[in-house]
Amino acid sequence: GAVVSQHPSWVICKSGTSVKIECRSLDFQATTMFWYRQFPKQSLMLMATSNEGSKATYEQGVEKDKFLINHASLTLSTLTVTSAHPEDSSFYICSGASGSQKEQFFGPGTRLTVL
Amino acid sequence: AQKITQTQPGMFVQEKEAVTLDCTYDTSDPSYGLFWYKQPSSGEMIFLIYQGSYDQQNATEGRYSLNFQKARKSANLVISASQLGDSAMYFCAMREGRGWDDKIIFGKGTRLHILP
Numbered sequence: 199g200a201v202v203s204q205h206p207s208w209v210i211c212k213s214g215t216s217v218k219i220e221c222r223s224l225d226f227q228a229t230t231m232f233w234y235r236q237f238p239k240q241s242l243m244l245m246a247t248s249n250e251g252s253k254a255t256y257e258q259g260v261e262k263d264k265f266l267i268n269h270a271s272l273t274l275s276t277l278t279v280t281s282a283h284p285e286d287s288s289f290y291i292c293s294g295a296s297g298s299q300k301e302q303f304f305g306p307g308t309r310l311t312v313l
Numbered sequence: 314a315q316k317i318t319q320t321q322p323g324m325f326v327q328e329k330e331a332v333t334l335d336c337t338y339d340t341s342d343p344s345y346g347l348f349w350y351k352q353p354s355s356g357e358m359i360f361l362i363y364q365g366s367y368d369q370q371n372a373t374e375g376r377y378s379l380n381f382q383k384a385r386k387s388a389n390l391v392i393s394a395s396q397l398g399d400s401a402m403y404f405c406a407m408r409e410g411r412g413w414d415d416k417i418i419f420g421k422g423t424r425l426h427i428l429p
Contacts, residue, residue: 230414241404242358242419289356295414301348302417304358 200226202294204305211282212313219277219308221292227272228294232302233265236289248275282312316340317407317420325426326395333380334390334423336405344411347388349379352402352422361403364388400427 201224211217221231230249234242246262248254248269256262266278275294279286289309293302318337326332338347345366351359364372364379372379380389392399405420 232416236356241421244416244418247416291356291358293358293417301360301363301413304350304360307356309356 200224200294200303202228202292202303202305204290204292204308206308207306208309208311210311210313213283214281216278216280217282217310219279219290219292219310221275221277221294221305223273223294223303226294226296226303228275228296228303229272230295231269231275232293232295233267233275233277234291234293236291236307238289242291245277279310282310284312286310287312315420316418317405319405319420319423321423322421323424323426325428327428328397329394332392332395332399332425334392334403334405334425336388336390336420338386338388338405338407340386340407340409342409344409346408347379347381348406348408348417349377349388349390350404350406350419351399352404354401358404362390395427397427397429400425 203222205220233245236242245260246254246256248267250269250272254267269275289307291307293304295302316339347364349361362372362374362377362379364381371381376393378391402422402424404422406417408415408417
């Protein structure tokens with residue numbers, strides 16, 4: 199299957215700072231990328247869907263001004279958690295999809311801890 | 314209302330036995346896809362199997378098969394001859410619509426423990 203990478207794999211930051219997470223599709227062009235958040239022992243909750251070159255579509259209850267998503271190219275999407283707080287601590291997973299493949303390809307995830 | 318329901322929060326199964334993980338779904342869209350993913354403790358999401366709503370036959374991938382009962386809106390995952398390495402979290406998921414790049418919604422998951 200196709201490969202999606204995420205960077206960093208884990209990050210610890212102080213409350214009030216911003217953190218950027220990168221999601222890259224390494225061997226395919228991801229026309230659409232998805233960002234999920236997973237709290238411990240819970241399921242993946244879709245945060246937003248981003249299409250290359252256009253604004254992201256956020257799920258209900260997700261603050262778009264807090265979770266900034268940029269999908270600047272067909273191989274890169276970024277999620278910036280602005281003014282992070284301890285309750286933002288979570289596992290963030292991205293996935294990429296293209297119109298030609300039946301499955302989404304998931305990145306390995308980024309564990310964010312906000313102190 | 315939940316679109317994907319997994320009623321088994323946890324299961325314990327003896328090694329080499331077959332195991333069925335339940336999943337029911339709810340949609341009014343005639344075009345949809347159903348997925349099963351495995352998530353080990355490392356956190357990565359591993360794609361296991363896919364079933365399209367128009368597929369006539371149940372999907373199979375090695376030791377994994379999907380028992381698709383469309384009228385009952387159920388898509389149970391069957392793992393034959395379970396192995397210790399099958400211990401993980403398993404998520405059923407659904408994509409509504411025809412586009413391969415439509416969003417996928419996940420169920421709450423079932424934690425499977427394989428006993429030696």
